[in-house]
Amino acid sequence: MQFFLNGxxxxxxxxxxxxxxxxxxxxxxVLNWSQGDMVMLGAYVGFTVFFFLxxxxxxxxxxxxxxxxxxxxxVQYMILRPLxxxxxxxxNVVIATLGVAIICRNLALGIWGPDxxxxxxxxxxxxxxxxxxxxxxxxxxxxxxGITLMLILHSFLKNTREGKALRAVAQxxxxxxxxxxxxxxxxxxxxxxxxxxxxxxxxxxxxxxFVTFNMGASIGLKGFVAAVIGGLGTIPGAIAxxxxxxxxxxxxxxxxxxxxxxxxxxxxxxxxxxLKPSGLFLRKNRQKV
Numbered sequence: 509m510q511f512f513l514n515g516x517x518x519x520x521x522x523x524x525x526x527x528x529x530x531x532x533x534x535x536x537x538v539l540n541w542s543q544g545d546m547v548m549l550g551a552y553v554g555f556t557v558f559f560f561l562x563x564x565x566x567x568x569x570x571x572x573x574x575x576x577x578x579x580x581x582x583v584q585y586m587i588l589r590p591l592x593x594x595x596x597x598x599x600n601v602v603i604a605t606l607g608v609a610i611i612c613r614n615l616a617l618g619i620w621g622p623d624x625x626x627x628x629x630x631x632x633x634x635x636x637x638x639x640x641x642x643x644x645x646x647x648x649x650x651x652x653x654g655i656t657l658m659l660i661l662h663s664f665l666k667n668t669r670e671g672k673a674l675r676a677v678a679q680x681x682x683x684x685x686x687x688x689x690x691x692x693x694x695x696x697x698x699x700x701x702x703x704x705x706x707x708x709x710x711x712x713x714x715x716x717x718f719v720t721f722n723m724g725a726s727i728g729l730k731g732f733v734a735a736v737i738g739g740l741g742t743i744p745g746a747i748a749x750x751x752x753x754x755x756x757x758x759x760x761x762x763x764x765x766x767x768x769x770x771x772x773x774x775x776x777x778x779x780x781x782x783l784k785p786s787g788l789f790l791r792k793n794r795q796k797v
Contacts (some may be wrong), residue, residue: 510641511762512755517716520654520752524709525731526738526746527661528702534678534741535698536691537598538588539693544707544728548721550576550707551714552620565711569653572711574578580703582694583608592692609724613664614720625720627711635665650712657708658747661701665743670697678741718789728788733777739787748789 528543550572557568587604631645663670670693676684677694685691709727710719717723730753738749753773760772780788 511758513641513643514647514762515755515758516751517582517650517654518757519751520651521709521727522731522734522753523747523750524575524654524657524705524712525727526735526750527658527743528706529732529735530741530743530746531674531698531702531705532695533735535674536540536588536695538601539732540702541602542583542608542612543702543731543756544724545609545616545727546576546580546703546712546724547713547727547731548616548719548724549579549612550710550721551627551719552616552625552710553707554711554714555620555625555719557668558627565627568627569595569708569711573684573768577704578701581696581700583703584699588699589692595783609636613721613724622721624720626718627714629715646715648666650716653708654713657705662707662743664701670694674698678683711737730773733773736777737780737787743789745787745789749787752788758796 525543525547528546529540532538532540533541553575554568554572556567557563557571558565563571581755583605586607588601591601591604616783629646629649631649633644634644635642635644636648665675673684673689674694674697676687676689677691681691684694710724713727731750734753735746736749738747738754739745753776756776757769757773761769766770
């Protein structure tokens with residue numbers, strides 16, 4: 509039970525990152541390899557707001573989401589849109605997002621330097637004992653804020669005009685365009701939302717792990733694995749895959765060895781791709797997003 513509870517907070521982080529992959533893939537059919545670096549930028553922006561602007565953790569969280577979301581929309585406008593207009597092959601777009609990731613890492617290295625940074629937690633670090641297991645307030649904060657953001661995203665997609673347009677584009681891009689929906693606008697919304705969610709994941713994990721310029725590579729890859737395991741392109745699949753991966757990693761690290769945790773994670777990915785390539789939690793004929 510202790511290992512299971514320990515896996516839930518990191519599972520929430522993986523779910524947020526996986527949501528970013530699924531949103532963009534569903535809307536535009538693109539694998540955005542810069543998603544992990546949006547997590548890194550969110551952590552650094554939150555760190556800067558907290559220490560240099562002297563604002564609180566919540567203010568740093570919201571500002572990081574806004575700033576990185578705008579950056580995500582800018583990436584879509586400057587890179588994805590021109591490539592689509594030129595009818596470039598999908599692989600070109602994927603390589604372009606990889607280039608964005610490398611640029612982000614080097615910019616972070618130049619601005620904040622190579623030294624790891626840590627953002628103080630807004631809550632106590634003293635563990636709480638509940639029914640024989642211990643849980644830290646920071647873990648509770650990560651889990652509660654993560655679930656809140658997932659509910660907000662779900663409500664946005666279901667109840668707003670832009671969200672419904674994004675879902676329509678994800679279902680059938682050409683048909684959505686015929687009824688007056690601008691697919692490029694929906695792409696921009698998807699990139700902004702995914703970048704903002706990634707930034708939230710970054711600032712939530714910053715008090716637990718050190719903030720470094722290359723932290724996005726690892727967490728971005730784990731988020732992608734979670735999205736594939738759950739079902740790439742669907743919100744419920746991304747959420748379920750993230751929590752599933754977090755719990756499996758925690759159980760593997762606690763019951764077997766932390767040194768084999770990554771090996772078990774990617775072995776699980778291979779097994780899922782072999783047995784059910786569509787994802788463990790994706791129902792047949794389920795609508796994207």
